[in-house]
Amino acid sequence: xxxxxxxxxxxxxxxxxxxxxxxxxxxxxxxxxxxxxxxxxxxxxxxxxxxxxxxxxxxxxxxxxxxxxxxxxxxxxxxxxxxxxxxxxxxxxxxxxxxxxxxxxxxxxxxxxxxxxxxxxxxxxxxxxxxxxxxxxxxxxxxxxxxxxxxxxxxxxxxxxxxxxxxxxxxxxxxxxxxxxxxxxxxxxxxxxxxxxxxxxxxxxxxxxxxxxxxxxxxxxxxxxxxxxxxxxxxxxxxxxxxxxxxxx
Numbered sequence: 001x002x003x004x005x006x007x008x009x010x011x012x013x014x015x016x017x018x019x020x021x022x023x024x025x026x027x028x029x030x031x032x033x034x035x036x037x038x039x040x041x042x043x044x045x046x047x048x049x050x051x052x053x054x055x056x057x058x059x060x061x062x063x064x065x066x067x068x069x070x071x072x073x074x075x076x077x078x079x080x081x082x083x084x085x086x087x088x089x090x091x092x093x094x095x096x097x098x099x100x101x102x103x104x105x106x107x108x109x110x111x112x113x114x115x116x117x118x119x120x121x122x123x124x125x126x127x128x129x130x131x132x133x134x135x136x137x138x139x140x141x142x143x144x145x146x147x148x149x150x151x152x153x154x155x156x157x158x159x160x161x162x163x164x165x166x167x168x169x170x171x172x173x174x175x176x177x178x179x180x181x182x183x184x185x186x187x188x189x190x191x192x193x194x195x196x197x198x199x200x201x202x203x204x205x206x207x208x209x210x211x212x213x214x215x216x217x218x219x220x221x222x223x224x225x226x227x228x229x230x231x232x233x234x235x236x237x238x239x240x241x242x243x244x245x246x247x248x249x
Contacts, residue, residue, distance in 0.1 A: 003209060010059050011206040017055040021048060026114040033122060045119050046097045049090035056087070060210040061199070065095040067217035073098045076147040076186035078179050078223075080235050082168055082243055083157035084197035091215055092155055092191070099189075100152035104140060104175065106130060124152065140175055144182035153189070154179065158236075166197045166247065168240040176232050180223050190218040190235045192242040216242060 025048040033041035053063055077099050081088065093101055103120065107127040111117050120127060126143045128136040143154050158176055159169040179186075194214040199207050218238055223231065 077153035081191040
């Protein structure tokens with residue numbers, strides 16, 4: 001009972017910080033992009049996401065990001081991850097910031113959310129209409145060409161929607177097929193995410209206390225070294241098996 005009470009109180013405190021940062025960084029990133037260009041804007045987005053992660057510490061949240069190999073900096077990269085909550089995003093942006101991560105997001109996020117919507121619209125990400133396959137395909141092709149031309153990265157969650165209980169969902173292959181075809185000079189960076197679903201087990205409020213979120217970055221794979229279906233199967237098996245092994249501990 002006491003723990004639940006504290007989770008309500010500290011969730012209110014967290015959302016106070018979250019709201020302040022959303023409102024504060026909206027004009028900051030607009031000024032950075034318009035006055036100083038891409039790199040200044042990227043730094044403002046990185047700082048925003050760093051502060052969101054630090055704000056989660058109010059709730060006793062611990063974020064662990066494991067990678068033992070060097071990141072493929074200066075190359076086009078497709079970051080493939082399972083998806084458990086909206087809180088997957090800030091650590092990916094912050095810890096993989098050297099890869100300049102962009103996102104394939106649903107179009108609804110492109111308006112109405114301070115800081116987030118502006119970054120998605122003007123920071124290099126793409127917004128897709130899930131009900132319009134032609135539009136979605138064109139946007140995914142667009143970002144594939146973008147990362148190849150600029151040596152940046154794109155994050156894709158091929159499960160489609162987040163897992164609400166941490167159990168891996170089957171990959172939807174179409175987005176991966178487009179990316180691998182249109183950016184066949186790129187590298188694939190698989191990432192397994194554990195426990196972030198627990199932050200939204202009660203929805204958006206309250207946020208439970210003391211959650212440990214773990215990100216495991218796996219070995220980088222070069223697209224041209226694999227046949228398409230083999231590569232998708234390899235990445236899906238690697239992420240899924242890692243998530244399931246962790247849950248059995």
